[in-house]
Amino acid sequence: MAVEGRTKNLQLKKHSNSFGSRLHKDLRKNYDAYLLILPALLFYILFCYKPMAGAVIAFKDYIPAKGIWGSPWAGLKHFEAFFGSYYFQRLLLNTVVISLVSLVIGFPAPIVFALLLNEVRNMKFKRTVQTITYMPHFISLVVVCSLIRIFTMDTGVIVQLLALFGFEPVSLLTKSRYFVPVYVLSDIWQHIGWGSILYLSALSSIDPTHYEAAVIDGAGRWKQTLHVTLPGISSTIIIMFILRAGSIMNVGFEKIILLYNEGIYETSDVISTFVYRKGLEQFQWSYSGAVGLFNSIINFVIVIIVNKISRRVSETSLW
Amino acid sequence: MILITIYPLYFCLIASFSDPIELSMNPGAILLPFTPFTLSAYRKVINHSLFVSGFRNTIYVVVVGTLINMALTIISAYVLSRKGLMLNRVLTFFIIFTMYFSGGLIPGYLNVRSLGMINSLWALILPGAISTYNLIIMRTAFKGVPDALSESAQIDGARHFTVMSRILMPVCLPTIAVLVLYYAVGHWNAWFGASIFLQDATKHPIQLVMRNILISANASEMIGDIGGEDKARYVELIKYALIIVSTVPVLVLYPFLQKYFVKGVMVGSVKE
Numbered sequence: 001m002a003v004e005g006r007t008k009n010l011q012l013k014k015h016s017n018s019f020g021s022r023l024h025k026d027l028r029k030n031y032d033a034y035l036l037i038l039p040a041l042l043f044y045i046l047f048c049y050k051p052m053a054g055a056v057i058a059f060k061d062y063i064p065a066k067g068i069w070g071s072p073w074a075g076l077k078h079f080e081a082f083f084g085s086y087y088f089q090r091l092l093l094n095t096v097v098i099s100l101v102s103l104v105i106g107f108p109a110p111i112v113f114a115l116l117l118n119e120v121r122n123m124k125f126k127r128t129v130q131t132i133t134y135m136p137h138f139i140s141l142v143v144v145c146s147l148i149r150i151f152t153m154d155t156g157v158i159v160q161l162l163a164l165f166g167f168e169p170v171s172l173l174t175k176s177r178y179f180v181p182v183y184v185l186s187d188i189w190q191h192i193g194w195g196s197i198l199y200l201s202a203l204s205s206i207d208p209t210h211y212e213a214a215v216i217d218g219a220g221r222w223k224q225t226l227h228v229t230l231p232g233i234s235s236t237i238i239i240m241f242i243l244r245a246g247s248i249m250n251v252g253f254e255k256i257i258l259l260y261n262e263g264i265y266e267t268s269d270v271i272s273t274f275v276y277r278k279g280l281e282q283f284q285w286s287y288s289g290a291v292g293l294f295n296s297i298i299n300f301v302i303v304i305i306v307n308k309i310s311r312r313v314s315e316t317s318l319w
Numbered sequence: 320m321i322l323i324t325i326y327p328l329y330f331c332l333i334a335s336f337s338d339p340i341e342l343s344m345n346p347g348a349i350l351l352p353f354t355p356f357t358l359s360a361y362r363k364v365i366n367h368s369l370f371v372s373g374f375r376n377t378i379y380v381v382v383v384g385t386l387i388n389m390a391l392t393i394i395s396a397y398v399l400s401r402k403g404l405m406l407n408r409v410l411t412f413f414i415i416f417t418m419y420f421s422g423g424l425i426p427g428y429l430n431v432r433s434l435g436m437i438n439s440l441w442a443l444i445l446p447g448a449i450s451t452y453n454l455i456i457m458r459t460a461f462k463g464v465p466d467a468l469s470e471s472a473q474i475d476g477a478r479h480f481t482v483m484s485r486i487l488m489p490v491c492l493p494t495i496a497v498l499v500l501y502y503a504v505g506h507w508n509a510w511f512g513a514s515i516f517l518q519d520a521t522k523h524p525i526q527l528v529m530r531n532i533l534i535s536a537n538a539s540e541m542i543g544d545i546g547g548e549d550k551a552r553y554v555e556l557i558k559y560a561l562i563i564v565s566t567v568p569v570l571v572l573y574p575f576l577q578k579y580f581v582k583g584v585m586v587g588s589v590k591e
Contacts, residue, residue: 026405032387037410040395040449044414047446051422051430068429131577138569140508142526143562146533195497197581216505254511258530272424280515292423300420 029251032240058290071286078290087274095270098256099248101184109188109243111237115229117196118203133193145258148186149173176267183252183259183268198240199233206232238310245306249299271295370561372521373528376440380524381506384444387501392447393495396457397483401468418451431516442516443509443524450505453498460494461487500576507569525565532561 008244027034054068061074082088113133120126136144153160154170163169173177210228219227230237253272260268279288397403399411419429427446434486436442468490469482477485488495517523523531 023405026403030401030404030479033401033404036394036404036479036483037398039392041410043391043411043445043448044417046434047427047430047448048417048421051426052420052431053422054426055422057426057429067433131574134577134581135570135573138504138508138573139566140510140526140569142508142510142530142533143566146562147530149533217385257511275424280428285425285429289425292425296420296423303419 015082055289055293055296057286058293060286062285062289064285074286075304078287079294081293082291083285087269090266091269091271091274094267095249095251095268095272098180098183098270099251100181102187102251103244103248105184106188106191107241109192111199111233113192114196114199114203115225117200130193134197135193136190137194139190141254141258144186144190145255148182148259152178152182172265173261176264179260179264179268183255187252187255198236201228202236242303242306242310247299248302249295369520369523369528370525373523373525376522377507377524377526380440380443380509381503384506385502386500387444387448388450388453389495389499392454392457392502393488394483394500395449396454396461397479397487399454399460400458401479414451414454428515437516438518438522440517440522443506443512445504446512450502453501457491457494457498460491464490504569529561529565 039177057068057071058078059074059076060068060071061077063071064069102243117126117129153159159167159169159172172182206229210232211224214224214228250272251270253270253276256268256270256273257276260273271291275288275295277288278284278291336548357474395414399414401407422430431437431442431446436445468486472482472486508526509524510530513522513524513527514530517527520528
C-alpha cells in the first residue's frame, strides 16, 4: 500500500517537470526578485523600446496634432528623398571619413600610449603622467570645445605655433579642410590617457615568462612587442574594437555640434547632426526620423558584422 | 629608451599647457602677459544670475539623478546576477539589446514630449536613468561574490531584498562608489539633453549656460556696463574665467577620486 502511494507520487513529480511548471515554481519562489526588477524593466520599455516603436515615424507623414499613430502612411518616401538628396553623399562621406580617421588614428593611440607607459621604470614619473593624462577625460565637452575654439582662433596658441612652421594663420574652425584633424587630434588629447587604462591592466597580466622565452630566442625589443605583448592583449583590443564599432555611425555627435558652423558643413556635417538640424531645428519630423532610423540600422548591422567576424577570426566576441 | 620617456612628457606638456595659459590670461588681458591682476571677470561671472541658477540646477540633477541611477542600477544588477532565476537570460538580452539599437534622436525626443516632460528637469534624469554599460559593471561585481554568502543568508530565511542590501551591497561597495562617480560626472557634464528639452533659461544646467556663452558667443549680457573696445577684451576674459570656475570643482576633486575611477574601469573589463 505504502509502496504504491510512493510510486504514484514519483510519477506525479515527473509530470510536473515541464517548462511551464518550472517557470511557475520559479515565479513563486523568486517573486520578490522579479518585483525588484520591475521598475527597471518599466524604464527600458518606456524609454528604450517605446521610442523604438516610435521610429515608425520614418514611414509616415508625421502631423504633430495627430500624433505618431494617427498620422498617414508615407511608405519609403522619406528614405527615397534622403538617398536622392543633394546632401546624401556628403553626409555619408563625412560620417564615414570622420569615423574611419577616428578609428585608424584614435583607436591605436591609447594602445601605443599604454605600451610606452608600460616601459617606464620610474614609478613616480609613471604615476604623475597617468594622473595628468587621465584628467582631460573628465573635463566636460563644453569646456573642451571652448578650449579648442579659443586655441584654434587665428590669435590662438596652436595656430601661432603652426605659423612658425609656415602654416597659414587662419582660424582653423572656419576652414573645411581643418575640421577632421582638429576633431580627431583633440579627441586623442582628451581620451588617450583614460583609454590606456584598460590596456595597461591587460599588459600587466601578461605572463613574464613569455618575455623571458622570447629573449632566450634572441628577440629584441621590437620583436618582443610584436610577438609577446600584442598577442597578449589581443582579446582586450578586439573587445574594445567591437565596442567602438558600435558607435561608428554616431560619430561624436555632441562634439561636432559644439564645434561646427555653417561655413564648414562640407566636412563636418554628419548624418546624426543632420538628423538633429532637420528634426529639432527645422521640425521635419518624419524626414529626420527616417534618416535617424537609417543611421541606427546601419550601426546595428555593423556591430553584428564586426562581432561575427571577430568570432570567426579569434575566440573573443561580445556574446 | 629616451624617446620612449620623452613621449609621455610631450603629452603631459600638452595636457598641462591649457591650464597655465588660462591662469595667466584670466586676471590679465588677452595677448599681453600679466597686466594688473583683476578679479573683476570672476566677480561678473559669479554674480550672473544664470550662472547661479545653472549651478543650482546641475547640483539638483546630479544628486537626484545619481540617486535614481544607483537605485535602479543596483537593483537590476542584483536580479540579473542571480543564477536561479529562469527569466534572467531573456531579461538580460532584453536589456543589452538596447545598447546596440535605439529609436534615434527624433523618436526619443517625441517620446519625452509625449510623457509631458518637456521643460522639466526630469527630462534630464529619467530618459537616461539606467546606463546599460554601468549595469553590466555592477552585475559583474555581484556575480563575483561567492554564492556561499547569499545562499547561507537565504537558508536563514532572507528574501532577495535583504540579501541584496545586507550582503551584496556592502561587499561590492567599491564598485558602487565607482558607479556613483561615473553617473555623477555624467550628469555634471551633460548639456545636450537640456538644450533640446528645456526652454526655460532658468532651468538650464551649468554646462548649457556655459555653452550658450562660450560657443554661441553671447557674453554681451554679462558685461553690459563696460564700453567700446574694452568690451571685446572683456568677452575673452569672461570666457576664461567661466571655464576655470566650472572646471575647478572637477579638477580639485579629481586627484582624490582618480583611484576609484581607475578601479572601476578594471572591474568593468573583467569578462565573466
